[in-house]
Amino acid sequence: MWWTYALLSAVFAALTAILAKVGVKGVDSNVATAVRTSVVLVLAWGVVALQGNLGAVAGISRHSLLFLVLSAGATGASWLFYFKALQLGTASLVSAVDKSSLALTIILAALFLGEALTLKTAIGCTLIIAGTAVIAWP
Secondary structure, eight states: OEEEEEEEEHHHHHHHHHHHHHTTTTTHHHHHHHHHHHHHHHHHHHHHHHOOOOGGGGGOOOHHHHHHHHHHHHHHHHHHHHHHHHHOOHHHHHHHHHHHHHHHHHHHHHHOOOOOOOOOHHHHHHHHHHHHHHHHHO
């Protein structure tokens, strides 16, 4: 089941790059990010409300809340830089570099979460980084 959601995430991430590239033209990248974030905020809370999960917010532990807030900060920074990059570069190149976050995630997950970094995973990370370099550098 996770695979389906991950694939849908990838499809919508690809659409995000294309739609954002068109939308950010002639708009300050930070303003564009704020508009995008506002829509995401309303959409996310709408889904929570429709599911009847608004009460679950009170049950979030301080530990989880801290890391969700830190994650939100990282997301915000990522989006601000992403929109600025889209404004300055081509969508395909910006997206390629942005998706190199997969290799970084695998490395950080091994270092900080104790997830396995197998030979297969290390080779995959190397290929992702090499592929990003081939696509992004002239």
